[in-house]
Amino acid sequence: xxxxxxxxxxxxxxxxxxxxxxxxxxxxxxxxxxxxxxxxxxxxxxxxxxxxxxxxxxxxxxxxxxxxxxxxxxxxxxxxxxxxxxxxxxxxxxxxxxxxxxxxxxxxxxxxxxxxxxxxxxxxxxxxxxxxxxxxxxxxxxxxxxxxxxxxxxxxxxxxxxxxxxxxxxxxxxxxxxxxxxxxxxxxxxxxxxxxxxxxxxxxxxxxxxxxxxxxxxxxxxxxxxxxxxxxxxxxxxxxxxxxxxxxxxxxxxxxxxxxxxxxxxxxxxxxxxxxxxxxxxxxxxxxxxxxxxxxxxxxxxxxxxxxxxxxxxxxxxxxxxxxxxxxxxxxxxxxxxxxxxxxxxxxxxxxxxxxxxxxxxxxxxxxxxxxxxxxxxxxxxxxxxxxxxxxxx
Numbered sequence: 001x002x003x004x005x006x007x008x009x010x011x012x013x014x015x016x017x018x019x020x021x022x023x024x025x026x027x028x029x030x031x032x033x034x035x036x037x038x039x040x041x042x043x044x045x046x047x048x049x050x051x052x053x054x055x056x057x058x059x060x061x062x063x064x065x066x067x068x069x070x071x072x073x074x075x076x077x078x079x080x081x082x083x084x085x086x087x088x089x090x091x092x093x094x095x096x097x098x099x100x101x102x103x104x105x106x107x108x109x110x111x112x113x114x115x116x117x118x119x120x121x122x123x124x125x126x127x128x129x130x131x132x133x134x135x136x137x138x139x140x141x142x143x144x145x146x147x148x149x150x151x152x153x154x155x156x157x158x159x160x161x162x163x164x165x166x167x168x169x170x171x172x173x174x175x176x177x178x179x180x181x182x183x184x185x186x187x188x189x190x191x192x193x194x195x196x197x198x199x200x201x202x203x204x205x206x207x208x209x210x211x212x213x214x215x216x217x218x219x220x221x222x223x224x225x226x227x228x229x230x231x232x233x234x235x236x237x238x239x240x241x242x243x244x245x246x247x248x249x250x251x252x253x254x255x256x257x258x259x260x261x262x263x264x265x266x267x268x269x270x271x272x273x274x275x276x277x278x279x280x281x282x283x284x285x286x287x288x289x290x291x292x293x294x295x296x297x298x299x300x301x302x303x304x305x306x307x308x309x310x311x312x313x314x315x316x317x318x319x320x321x322x323x324x325x326x327x328x329x330x331x332x333x334x335x336x337x338x339x340x341x342x343x344x345x346x347x348x349x350x351x352x353x354x355x356x357x358x359x360x361x362x363x364x365x366x367x368x369x370x371x372x373x374x375x376x377x378x379x380x381x382x383x384x385x386x387x388x389x390x391x392x393x394x
Contacts, residue, residue: 038221040106047241052093054230059091082163087155100149118211167215177204232283253306291360309360359386
């Protein structure tokens with residue numbers, strides 16, 4: 001049943017999840033910038049391959065993503081295919097669905113650190129706890145919203161022929177699977193007819209295997225939320241993966257074909273270069289304003305993008321520290337508390353974040369915000385010194 005705008009203003013609606021819009025009702029609390037990073041571990045394929053669509057309107061009408069091509073490997077033709085499709089009447093995942101998925105994967109990473117492996121059936125805590133992790137108000141509407149997006153993830157089918165990869169970078173030939181195969185919520189009837197006592201999700205086999213072998217990449221949900229356009233949010237997840245691959249190969253930047261980007265992000269592909277540039281101007285500019293990219297430059301239909309300080313010190317450096325901590329734990333068999341996995345950031349973390357962002361602005365020719373520096377106990381000279389330190393480190 002649908003509701004009119006008058007209904008919404010004059011009476012309290014019930015909270016049945018099927019009546020809750022997927023995208024528009026999300027309310028992010030106003031927070032003084034810069035916000036603290038919220039680093040979570042995401043399975044790499046969820047970043048690299050197209051999965052979500054850009055907004056609710058597309059989610060309701062989209063038939064999904066499909067990419068199919070022929071690659072030549074060892075002298076023979078091999079079909080490469082990736083397909084995602086929704087359950088009729090439910091809709092495709094959106095940017096919010098991705099954030100919910102990433103938070104669940106972070107819970108999986110925390111569980112692995114505690115007990116040494118990721119359970120295939122993972123308890124995910126209360127809906128209020130999930131709301132806190134997503135920076136949502138802990139009310140009935142947002143609890144129902146989170147629950148609805150978990151149901152969307154459960155209903156979304158994927159198929160891979162050489163596209164979905166594992167830690168050995170092998171392209172897996174999988175029939176069909178889901179990132180989350182099943183879910184259960186407190187108070188609902190379970191498979192055996194008894195009432196469910198704890199919220200849980202069940203990972204499908206290839207996803208579960210990748211989480212256990214740590215085929216994962218750290219991203220910043222705070223940055224994802226700060227980006228205003230859905231294209232910028234989705235582009236951020238792709239660049240996070242591409243920057244990581246580029247760094248491993250010793251490259252200082254990434255070069256992306258516009259057609260490849262349109263294919264992976266699922267937006268309309270233009271045939272005129274000036275339209276393509278206009279389409280990506282705001283998303284790329286937003287990422288530059290946030291110091292996630294240092295620069296972007298078009299060369300015909302190719303875009304050269306250089307990572308900024310927010311990638312280098314906000315994602316890459318914590319990732320290296322985290323894996324060093326894990327290796328130390330495996331060697332010493334002693335518990336290691338990772339700063340990257342702590343829920344509450346210290347005041348020193350906050351101060352360093354302020355300094356890095358303002359130093360990044362200096363490096364791309366912008367004026368640092370002296371007021372924000374002062375509130376965190378820094379000066380313009382501190383930002384200049386940090387910018388010089390970063391340049392020398394490169």
